Amino acid sequence: MKIITAEWLFDGEKFLKNKAVLFEEKILAVDTPDTLKKRYSNAEFIDMGQNSTIMPGFINPHVHLEFGANKTHLSYGNFMTWLNSVIQKRDELIESCKAGCYKREIDEMLASGITTFGAVSSYGKELRACLAAPQRVIFFNEAIGSQPAAVDALYADFLQRLNQSREAANDKFIPAIAIHSPYSVHPILIKKILQNIENEPLSAHFMESPVEKEWLEKADGPFKEFFENFLNQTKPLTTAKEFLKHLDGYKALLTHAVWADKDELNLIADAGHTIIHCPRSNRLLGCGRLRLEKLNSTKISWLLGTDGLSSNTSLNLWDEMRSALMMHYEMDLESLALDLLKVVTSKAANALNLPIGEIKEGNWADIIIVTLPDIPESSEQLPLQLILHTTNVKQLYISGEKYA
Amino acid sequence: MKIITAEWLFDGEKFLKNKAVLFEEKILAVDTPDTLKKRYSNAEFIDMGQNSTIMPGFINPHVHLEFGANKTHLSYGNFMTWLNSVIQKRDELIESCKAGCYKREIDEMLASGITTFGAVSSYGKELRACLAAPQRVIFFNEAIGSQPAAVDALYADFLQRLNQSREAANDKFIPAIAIHSPYSVHPILIKKILQNIENEPLSAHFMESPVEKEWLEKADGPFKEFFENFLNQTKPLTTAKEFLKHLDGYKALLTHAVWADKDELNLIADAGHTIIHCPRSNRLLGCGRLRLEKLNSTKISWLLGTDGLSSNTSLNLWDEMRSALMMHYEMDLESLALDLLKVVTSKAANALNLPIGEIKEGNWADIIIVTLPDIPESSEQLPLQLILHTTNVKQLYISGEKYA
Numbered sequence: 025m026k027i028i029t030a031e032w033l034f035d036g037e038k039f040l041k042n043k044a045v046l047f048e049e050k051i052l053a054v055d056t057p058d059t060l061k062k063r064y065s066n067a068e069f070i071d072m073g074q075n076s077t078i079m080p081g082f083i084n085p086h087v088h089l090e091f092g093a094n095k096t097h098l099s100y101g102n103f104m105t106w107l108n109s110v111i112q113k114r115d116e117l118i119e120s121c122k123a124g125c126y127k128r129e130i131d132e133m134l135a136s137g138i139t140t141f142g143a144v145s146s147y148g149k150e151l152r153a154c155l156a157a158p159q160r161v162i163f164f165n166e167a168i169g170s171q172p173a174a175v176d177a178l179y180a181d182f183l184q185r186l187n188q189s190r191e192a193a194n195d196k197f198i199p200a201i202a203i204h205s206p207y208s209v210h211p212i213l214i215k216k217i218l219q220n221i222e223n224e225p226l227s228a229h230f231m232e233s234p235v236e237k238e239w240l241e242k243a244d245g246p247f248k249e250f251f252e253n254f255l256n257q258t259k260p261l262t263t264a265k266e267f268l269k270h271l272d273g274y275k276a277l278l279t280h281a282v283w284a285d286k287d288e289l290n291l292i293a294d295a296g297h298t299i300i301h302c303p304r305s306n307r308l309l310g311c312g313r314l315r316l317e318k319l320n321s322t323k324i325s326w327l328l329g330t331d332g333l334s335s336n337t338s339l340n341l342w343d344e345m346r347s348a349l350m351m352h353y354e355m356d357l358e359s360l361a362l363d364l365l366k367v368v369t370s371k372a373a374n375a376l377n378l379p380i381g382e383i384k385e386g387n388w389a390d391i392i393i394v395t396l397p398d399i400p401e402s403s404e405q406l407p408l409q410l411i412l413h414t415t416n417v418k419q420l421y422i423s424g425e426k427y428a
Numbered sequence: 429m430k431i432i433t434a435e436w437l438f439d440g441e442k443f444l445k446n447k448a449v450l451f452e453e454k455i456l457a458v459d460t461p462d463t464l465k466k467r468y469s470n471a472e473f474i475d476m477g478q479n480s481t482i483m484p485g486f487i488n489p490h491v492h493l494e495f496g497a498n499k500t501h502l503s504y505g506n507f508m509t510w511l512n513s514v515i516q517k518r519d520e521l522i523e524s525c526k527a528g529c530y531k532r533e534i535d536e537m538l539a540s541g542i543t544t545f546g547a548v549s550s551y552g553k554e555l556r557a558c559l560a561a562p563q564r565v566i567f568f569n570e571a572i573g574s575q576p577a578a579v580d581a582l583y584a585d586f587l588q589r590l591n592q593s594r595e596a597a598n599d600k601f602i603p604a605i606a607i608h609s610p611y612s613v614h615p616i617l618i619k620k621i622l623q624n625i626e627n628e629p630l631s632a633h634f635m636e637s638p639v640e641k642e643w644l645e646k647a648d649g650p651f652k653e654f655f656e657n658f659l660n661q662t663k664p665l666t667t668a669k670e671f672l673k674h675l676d677g678y679k680a681l682l683t684h685a686v687w688a689d690k691d692e693l694n695l696i697a698d699a700g701h702t703i704i705h706c707p708r709s710n711r712l713l714g715c716g717r718l719r720l721e722k723l724n725s726t727k728i729s730w731l732l733g734t735d736g737l738s739s740n741t742s743l744n745l746w747d748e749m750r751s752a753l754m755m756h757y758e759m760d761l762e763s764l765a766l767d768l769l770k771v772v773t774s775k776a777a778n779a780l781n782l783p784i785g786e787i788k789e790g791n792w793a794d795i796i797i798v799t800l801p802d803i804p805e806s807s808e809q810l811p812l813q814l815i816l817h818t819t820n821v822k823q824l825y826i827s828g829e830k831y832a
Contacts, residue, residue, distance in 0.1 A: 095802035096813045101761035109805065303754070308816075313757045337816045350707070350754040353717045357505035398499035401513065409500045412712075412741045 025067040026424070029057040030076035030393055032406060036370030036382035039406050045078060047389035049424045054383055072393045072418065075400075077410060079365070080381050081139025081390035081422065082341050083372035085162070086227070086279050086300045088332025089143050089150040092129045093121040098334055100308040103233035104246045110334060111254075117334070118149070126153030129339055134158060134427060136340040137392040137417040140372075140380060142227065142277075142329075144202050148185040151192070158427045160196045160390065162376060163189045164227050167217055168204035170251075170261050175213045182217065190222075195388070196423065198378070200225040206267035207236055207247065207260055214270050225277065225376055227300075231264055231288065232280035233311045240264050264288055271295065277375060279329065282306055282314045289322050298325045298375040301367075303348045305331035313351055316360075327372045328364060341368050345411045361408035389424035392417040429471040430828070433461040434480035434797055436810060440774030440786035443810050449482060451793035453828045458787055476797045476822065479804075481814060483769070484785050485543025485794035485826065486745050487776035489566070490631070490683050490704045492736025493547050493554040496533040497525040502738055504712040507637035508650045514738060515658075521738070522553070530557030533743055538562060538831060540744040541796040541821040544776075544784060546631065546681075546733075548606050552589045555596070562831045564600045564794065566780060567593045568631050571621050572608035574655075574665055579617045586621065594626075599792070600827065602782070604629040610671035611640055611651065611664055618674050629681065629780055631704075635668055635692065636684035637715045644668050668692055675699065681779060683733065686710055686718045693726050702729045702779040705771075707752045709735035717755055720764075731776045732768060745772050749815045765812035793828035796821045 029044035035054070044057035046064055053060060061069060072078065094117050099109035130153065133141055140160040143150060146168065154161040165186045169178040189199035201217060201224050203209050218226075231237060238245030240260050251257040262270075264284070268291045278292065279300040292299065301314050319326050328348065330339045337343075345364045352360060373381020380390045395418045400409045420428040433448035439458070448461040450468055457464060465473060476482065498521050503513035534557065537545055544564040547554060550572065558565040569590045573582040593603035605621060605628050607613050622630075635641060642649030644664050655661040666674075668688070672695045682696065683704040696703065705718050723730050732752065734743045741747075749768045756764060777785020784794045799822045804813045824832035 095817065096800055096804040096809075097802065099806065099809055100812055100816075101809075113805075307754055307757050308761070310761060347751075347754045350711055350751045351757050353711050353755050357712070357714060396500055398501065400500040401517075402503065405500075405503055405505075408504055412504075413499065 025052070025064060026070060027057065027060045027064060027067045028070045028072065028078060028391065028393070030072035030078045031074050032077040032403070033383060034077055034079040034365060034369075035384065036080045036373070037366065039077070039403055045383055045391065047391070047421070047424050049389060051383060051385055051387050051389050053385055072395070075396040075398065076418065077394050077406070078383065079137075079392050079394065080369040080373070080383055081392050081420065082137045082368045083140040083327070083376070083381060084133060084138045084330055084339065084341055084368070085142040085277060085327050085372055085376065086302060086329030086331055087129075087141050087143055087339060088334060089126050089129050089153070090118050090121060090146060091332040091334035092125045093117045094333050102310040103235055104250070106309045106335070107250070118147070123153060126150050129333070130157045130159065133339050134420065135416045136342055137394065137420060138339070138341060139390040139392065139420065139422045140378070142200070142225070144227065145185070148188065151189065155192055155197055158422055160198070160378070160380065160388075160422065162198045162200045162225055164200045164202035164225070165189055166202035166204055167213055168208050169213060170208055170210050170255060170257060172210060172212070175210050175216070178213055179216045183220065186220070198225065200227065202226075203228040205229040205232070205236070206262050206264055207239055209261070211262055211270065218270065218274065221274065226271070226274050227277040227279065228271070230267070230278040230281050231283040232306070233309065234283055237283040265291065268292065268295065271297065275375070277327070280306065280311065280314070282311045289318060289324060293322045293324050298327060300327045300329045301348070302329045302331040302335075303351045304337070304344060305335035307351065308335050316352055317355060325371060325375060327367045327375060340415065342411065342414045349411065358404060358408055361411050364411060365407050389421055391421040393419040429456070429468060430474060431461070431464045431468060431471045432474045432476065432482060432795065432797070434476035434482045435478050436481040436807070437787060438481055438483040438769060438773075439788065440484045440777070441770065443481070443807055449787055449795065451795065451825070451828050453793060455787060455789055455791050455793050457789055476799070479800040479802065480822065481798050481810070482787065483541075483796050483798065484773040484777070484787055485796050485824065486541045486772045487544040487731070487780070487785060488537060488542045488734055488743065488745055488772070489546040489681060489731050489776055489780065490706060490733030490735055491533075491545050491547055491743060492738060493530050493533050493557070494522050494525060494550060495736040495738035496529045497521045498737050506714040507639055508654070510713045510739070511654070522551070527557060530554050533737070534561045534563065537743050538824065539820045540746055541798065541824060542743070542745060543794040543796065543824065543826045544782070546604070546629070548631065549589070552592065555593065559596055559601055562826055564602070564782070564784065564792075564826065566602045566604045566629055568604045568606035568629070569593055570606035570608055571617055572612050573617060574612055574614050574659060574661060576614060576616070579614050579620070582617055583620045587624065590624070602629065604631065606630070607632040609633040609636070609640070610666050610668055611643055613665070615666055615674065622674065622678065625678065630675070630678050631681040631683065632675070634671070634682040634685050635687040636710075637713065638687055641687040669695065672696065672699065675701065679779070681731070684710065684715065684718070686715050693722060693728060697726045697728050702731060704731045704733045705752070706733045706735040706739075707755045708741070708748060709739035711755065712739050720756055721759060729775055729779060731771045731779060744819065746815065746818045753815065762808060762812055765815050768815060769811050793825055795825040797823040
């Protein structure tokens with residue numbers, strides 16, 4: 025049993041003073057340090073000292089570990105150019121990201137305070153590394169494929185991977201399902217997959233790029249040539265709205281949604297889906313800026329993800345938050361900073377329906393401690409100062425076990 | 429005599445292959461490695477190897493070293509709140525930034541490849557540290573003061589500081605002049621200062637914040653109360669346009685200019701002034717985004733500066749470039765990346781009229797070498813990949829002397 029205290033506690037919603045956390049595998053109590061010390065006098069007492077903050081471990085809900093070998097190989101700035109570079113380099117990159125590569129990515133996330141991540145898996149190659157990860161992992165088995173003739177084979181492969189991860193399920197390994205995107209998955213495959221869901225988290229890329237919009241809405245644009253050449257396909261499989269209708273009744277995590285229009289956002293809001301925002305990935309692939317202010321006004325819940333190293337330079341959510349502050353330069357700095365800390369903790373846990381993300385009794389003891397370089401003058405500025413000054417955490421616990 | 433070569437050479441304008449640089453204090457020749465090796469067989473030959481790029485040392489034209497002690501003390505998000513926090517903490521911060529503090533700032537800049545910086549000095553306290561810096565320093569003696577009764581005293585103080593720095597002038601220490609801003613310097617003081625310029629670089633803050641605009645144009649807004657309370661002043665000293673007219677005939681460096689309107693931008697373009705863009709500072713002080721695309725279309729030359737640690741978290745121009753890429757998310761990624769490398773090298777040198785910023789014969793040998801973590805697939809992506817992956821340099825020379 026441990027009691028940990030620091031100058032501040034961020035419980036996932038707000039910053040509190042004079043608080044300590046009693047925990048084993050789970051959080052047993054949150055109270056003043058004095059009360060907990062008196063009541064649990066044989067617990068180990070850890071005081072992280074001034075300028076430190078106890079927070080829930082971060083949740084990175086969208087990462088492609090398979091592309092961890094990429095540094096400078098892919099072409100950035102334009103979605104089609106990037107996609108073509110991915111297709112060209114895909115085998116080489118995936119082949120060169122082996123166990124050591126996955127471990128580097130997992131360790132980088134760990135050092136920065138990510139205690140839960142959602143790995144989107146195309147082939148299941150990173151399964152072993154994810155099972156060995158100290159973190160809680162949501163393992164998104166991804167289905168992709170638009171050829172009608174291949175649906176059965178694709179589904180069988182998907183199911184085999186899904187079942188493999190279902191067998192491995194435990195408190196720290198959560199099998200989940202990903203549908204690649206509206207443009208790349210045949211509606212029949214989507215239906216087969218959805219029929220198979222047993223309450224698993226469900227994710228999909230959605231309206232990431234302007235070319236995706238042009239293709240889905242007008243069967244035109246650079247994707248037309250791409251689909252004709254690669255897949256002998258002349259029309260999109262579905263519209264964005266039809267795709268959303270498939271997902272009705274599920275609470276899905278839709279990644280990107282930069283190009284979702286007003287109607288689509290309303291459908292997303294009505295269905296209670298959540299959007300995963302990946303600002304750096306969007307910028308590097310020439311996809312522009314997700315209108316966060318529109319999501320806020322439509323009351324759509326959004327999270328923050330790093331995406332994979334195929335479209336980013338780090339898997340660090342602090343880096344991502346700093347980039348988000350710059351990209352959304354018109355949004356109020358102080359309140360955006362607080363929102364960012366909420367979306368990587370309580371809001372992400374809520375969307376994933378996991379007992380983490382808040383420092384409260386009964387949740388898993390996924391706890392990080394970060395320390396500022398100096399004393400902030402006001403508590404209103406704390407979220408911002410934490411984001412500006414943090415890259416890695418001081419201490420980190422997952423299910424109460426210390427990893428950093 | 430040294431010959432240095434690498435896979436690429438960025439000469440300040442473009443990327444070249446199979447080039448080497450022969451240098452002592454100055455750059456003596458740029459040619460193929462083979463030619464230089466044959467011709468200067470007794471020169472030391474340094475091959476920085478694959479994935480490395482030789483570049484001109486970076487120029488950070490706007491930094492306030494005096495605030496180097498700030499980490500978390502100032503309030504960000506709103507210009508007035510920030511200004512009030514500066515006024516409240518000013519003495520304490522300046523007092524606590526002593527020699528060691530300046531040295532940390534200078535060393536941080538050095539490690540990141542900044543071989544020339546423009547230090548805006550309010551009091552002259554950092555003069556000694558700047559004289560001892562390995563870098564080339566443009567020492568901007570700053571004048572500030574709006575009270576008519578104080579003009580003579582302020583001018584005398586300014587002149588004393590300016591003369592002190594003029595006496596210290598050498599190849600690596602360039603005395604210069606800064607007028608704080610249109611709203612804070614009395615026109616008579618401006619005139620006296622301008623009469624005294626002997627070809628020194630001239631800089632001023634200009635139209636940084638929305639409150640500055642409201643005050644200068646309408647004698648209203650939060651600055652009204654501020655000026656009444658602190659300075660017993662009820663009207664602005666000048667309009668922005670009048671201020672620009674004062675500067676006619678000088679090539680000034682105007683820092684920020686986020687709120688400059690179309691007419692003011694036209695005046696700036698006509699006068700040949702240069703704008704120093706400080707994206708992170710602008711964001712942190714709630715000043716918004718400088719419309720770089722407007723500067724480009726008006727053919728106004730712009731540079732990139734970190735500003736001081738009173739409104740930033742690092743003095744690293746790579747960090748600043750990465751932030752600029754995010755903030756200007758609608759601008760073409762590849763061409764913005766190349767522009768950013770130009771503005772911190774050749775364009776800055778051109779604005780400051782210094783024989784640096786380009787790898788060419790006759791220039792001072794201010795040279796940095798940076799190394800990418802892997803092989804980029806295309807040379808068009810090189811500027812971007814360099815910005816995405818670099819924080820500190822591999823080697824650094826100033827006037828041919830190795831410092832890192």
